[in-house]
Amino acid sequence: MRIESISEVSASPGFIARDILKIVQFWGKAVGNSANRKRLLSSILAYILLTPSAVSSFFIRGWRFALVREVLLTDGRASLPRLNDIWKIGEAVKQGVKLIGAKFMYDVPKFLILFVFAYDLIDAIIDWFYFLFFQWWMEPAAEVQTASGMVDATVTNFSLSFSSAILLYIVYSCFLTPAFKISEIKYAAGQMKYKGFFDPKELKSSFRLYRKYSAQTLEMYVYDNILMVVSIVIGLFFSLIFPPFILLIYPTVKLMLNHMPKYYGYALLAQRMQENGDIVVREQLADQEAISPLAA
Amino acid sequence: MTGNYIVTGSEKESEEGDVNLYLDDNDRFEKITQPAAVHDYPEASIKEPSLWQYFADRIRRVSEPLWHKKSRGDVLGMLAVSWFVSVLTWLANFDAILGRGWRLEVVKKLSLGDDKVVPDFSLSSILGYFANGIILLFARTFYFIPMILFALLSGYKFVKIAWKLAVFIYDKAVVGTDASWSEFFFYKVLPQATAELLVQFLFVTLYTMLVWPVYRILMIQYAVGEIKWTGFFSINQFKRSAGIFRRNASSVYAVYAFMLSLQIALYFILKPIDWVSFGFADRTFLPIVYVIFWYWPIGYAYGVLGRTLIQRGEIRPTGRITPDLNEEYNEEYV
Numbered sequence: 001m002r003i004e005s006i007s008e009v010s011a012s013p014g015f016i017a018r019d020i021l022k023i024v025q026f027w028g029k030a031v032g033n034s035a036n037r038k039r040l041l042s043s044i045l046a047y048i049l050l051t052p053s054a055v056s057s058f059f060i061r062g063w064r065f066a067l068v069r070e071v072l073l074t075d076g077r078a079s080l081p082r083l084n085d086i087w088k089i090g091e092a093v094k095q096g097v098k099l100i101g102a103k104f105m106y107d108v109p110k111f112l113i114l115f116v117f118a119y120d121l122i123d124a125i126i127d128w129f130y131f132l133f134f135q136w137w138m139e140p141a142a143e144v145q146t147a148s149g150m151v152d153a154t155v156t157n158f159s160l161s162f163s164s165a166i167l168l169y170i171v172y173s174c175f176l177t178p179a180f181k182i183s184e185i186k187y188a189a190g191q192m193k194y195k196g197f198f199d200p201k202e203l204k205s206s207f208r209l210y211r212k213y214s215a216q217t218l219e220m221y222v223y224d225n226i227l228m229v230v231s232i233v234i235g236l237f238f239s240l241i242f243p244p245f246i247l248l249i250y251p252t253v254k255l256m257l258n259h260m261p262k263y264y265g266y267a268l269l270a271q272r273m274q275e276n277g278d279i280v281v282r283e284q285l286a287d288q289e290a291i292s293p294l295a296a
Numbered sequence: 297m298t299g300n301y302i303v304t305g306s307e308k309e310s311e312e313g314d315v316n317l318y319l320d321d322n323d324r325f326e327k328i329t330q331p332a333a334v335h336d337y338p339e340a341s342i343k344e345p346s347l348w349q350y351f352a353d354r355i356r357r358v359s360e361p362l363w364h365k366k367s368r369g370d371v372l373g374m375l376a377v378s379w380f381v382s383v384l385t386w387l388a389n390f391d392a393i394l395g396r397g398w399r400l401e402v403v404k405k406l407s408l409g410d411d412k413v414v415p416d417f418s419l420s421s422i423l424g425y426f427a428n429g430i431i432l433l434f435a436r437t438f439y440f441i442p443m444i445l446f447a448l449l450s451g452y453k454f455v456k457i458a459w460k461l462a463v464f465i466y467d468k469a470v471v472g473t474d475a476s477w478s479e480f481f482f483y484k485v486l487p488q489a490t491a492e493l494l495v496q497f498l499f500v501t502l503y504t505m506l507v508w509p510v511y512r513i514l515m516i517q518y519a520v521g522e523i524k525w526t527g528f529f530s531i532n533q534f535k536r537s538a539g540i541f542r543r544n545a546s547s548v549y550a551v552y553a554f555m556l557s558l559q560i561a562l563y564f565i566l567k568p569i570d571w572v573s574f575g576f577a578d579r580t581f582l583p584i585v586y587v588i589f590w591y592w593p594i595g596y597a598y599g600v601l602g603r604t605l606i607q608r609g610e611i612r613p614t615g616r617i618t619p620d621l622n623e624e625y626n627e628e629y630v
Contacts, residue, residue: 035344042347052564053556055549058505084345090550097505097549 016219019268023223026264027256030080039080040256046089047251056251061099062092064263068188071267072274072281080260099184102197106180110172117165124154124161175207178217182206185270190282209278216272220265231258358596361413362588373417374398375584382583391583396432397425398587399595403519406599407606408613413596432515435528439511446499453492460484504556509548513537513611516602520613540610551601555594562590 030036043063050056066081083089131150183206186192196202210217235253239246273279362371382391401415401424415421464480467473514537517523527533541548566585570578605611 038344038346045347045351050553050557052560053504053553054501055505055553055556059553082344084347085350086550086554087547088550089347090548090553091546093549093553094546097545 019219019265020223022268023261023264027261030260036080039082040260042083043080044252044255046083046092047255048248050089050093051247051251055093058096058100059089059093060096060255060259062094062096064259064266065095065099065184065188066092067260067263068185068267068270069190071264072189072270073283098194102183102194103180105198106176110168110176113168114165117161117168121158121161121165124157127154173221174218175210178214178221179203179206179210181221181266182209182213182217185266185273186279189270189274189279191279209273212278213269213273216269220262220269223265224262227258227262358593362592364414367412367414370414370417374415375587377417377422378583378587379580382579386579390426391586393429393433394422394425395429395583395586395591397427397429399591400428400432400515400519401425402592402595403516403599403602404521406596407516407520407602407611409603413599431518431525431528435514435518435525436511438529439507442507443500443503446496450492450496453488457485457488509545509552510534510538510541512552512598512601513540513548513605516598516605517611519598520602520606520611522611522613540605544605544608544610547601547604551597555597558593559590 030040047056047060047063050059063081063083070079070081071077081088081092083092128150131147180197183192183197183202186202186206186209187194187196192202231254234257235250238249238253242249270279274281361367378391378394381394382389385391398415401421402413404410405413405415415425461480461484464484511528514523514528514533517537518525518527523530523533566577566582570582602611606613
């Protein structure tokens with residue numbers, strides 16, 4: 001018999017493999033279990049119906065939030081959010097609007113700095129594009145610049161801007177974005193109010209939790225990015241094969257292969273925090289509106 | 297130290313998954329529990345209704361009053377008048393004004409719990425729908441002013457880009473300059489146009505998600521008689537309605553999001569038909585389609601929202617409420 005402490009366990013290959021297995025099992029339960037399948041189909045229907053107005057992008061963030069909350073409230077059961085009337089969908093949209101607002105505030109510095117780097121890079125990119133596409137490929141005879149000359153002319157600008165941008169992105173990805181995810185978990189648990197996203201004290205406590213669960217948080221963040229790329233590629237592939245059904249296919253693929261598994265990953269992280277007593281789950285969100293019998 | 301541990305490699309692992317092993321301060325075994333893991337199923341039974349069933353049921357409920365015996369005449373009357381007005385005012389599009397006013401009456405009737413949800417068909421009531429339609433058109437235009445101003449400012453920048461493009465083409469074709477297309481596009485068009493589109497997207501999103509829903513609440517308040525038409529243009533009233541929106545955001549978004557999607561989807565389905573027919577469809581059979589698939593469901597949905605807000609005490613109607621706000625009524629319509 002081997003014993004591992006949840007709170008102290010490192011991101012060993014075995015642990016990562018177990019997490020991947022749990023996510024795959026969860027996916028299987030979502031598709032295989034009839035009650036879950038019904039909720040999954042309801043979620044897909046809502047996502048598709050809201051796509052024409054682009055409200056779907058708010059809805060899906062709220063849905064992911066609800067998924068984490070559902071897993072926490074049901075003590076780790078592999079259950080999807082219950083969406084069997086429009087009022088629950090409205091709640092998801094509302095939470096999505098709030099989360100996008102908070103995320104936007106976190107991302108403003110990143111956007112500004114990346115914009116400065118991108119502006120600096122744009123000259124070099126245009127020069128290369130012009131050289132490769134027009135001089136080198138379309139009109140080789142009219143070539144006035146050699147490839148080595150191009151490299152010499154742009155290498156400093158490129159390497160400096162590009163490496164700075166990458167560095168910034170890594171710093172953001174490794175610090176602020178995962179800390180935001182932890183704040184999101186705390187908010188989903190009902191432990192933190194919405195204004196906590198903008199409260200330095202809460203941010204500090206999220207960083208503290210992040211330091212404790214850094215390996216697991218980054219592990220989930222890596223899944224997050226991998227699943228996002230995979231779902232985009234698969235979604236585009238099927239959409240290109242069946243273009244008339246793009247509004248049906250793309251949301252379905254995105255929900256099943258991206259949003260659902262990746263946020264179950266964050267739910268697993270949330271569960272670990274809950275089991276270690278680092279977050280306390282509350283039944284009622286602090287700012288949740290009372291649903292009247294009419295809307296229930 | 298009491299810790300929470302995952303035990304792997306135990307005998308039961310393969311059949312029952314992980315267990316939690318609790319140790320006491322001396323690291324001695326205290327208790328073992330079975331955590332609910334991915335192996336567990338949700339509590340929901342198969343009987344839990346799905347969203348498909350919910351929508352099927354709501355579509356039935358929403359469409360039922362339209363062919364109910366006691367309101368059939370009113371529906372046919374409205375369809376006939378709508379068609380007649382659209383033909384009569386071929387270019388002025390007066391049927392849209394009538395439709396808006398009629399929809400407002402649906403909102404009022406459903407919010408106040410009128411027995412008959414379909415608005416009456418009589419000459420005086422038709423004139424009333426026109427009057428309300430004009431007020432709504434003004435209010436709507438007023439609320440669109442920031443969008444219009446923004447579109448004009450943004451449009452001016454696009455005109456400047458287009459002007460640069462025209463000069464570029466002229467120089468290339470007439471003057472004979474050997475300027476490069478790619479350089480022009482990447483230096484003069486792409487950065488400005490991209491920045492402009494991003495700002496537009498941000499503005500439209502903020503407006504759609506934060507301002508327009510407040511206008512919808514004002515519309516409901518006007519329908520049930522809580523505010524007069526001047527309320528649309530009052531800052532204090534706007535603040536009060538924004539407060540209602542903030543406190544009831546999920547219910548407002550529930551109705552608003554689906555109605556917005558319905559409107560956009562219908563727009564993309566019906567407008568091409570209109571364009572292909574050179575506007576003929578819009579003056580012949582589309583007014584009837586609009587009444588059934590546009591004004592009616594939207595009016596019904598906002599009526600349900602109005603009913604919900606009245607029940608929560610957020611909106612205080614001045615009109616008579618019949619029947620009382622009871623569950624029987626709620627079951628029947630909502």
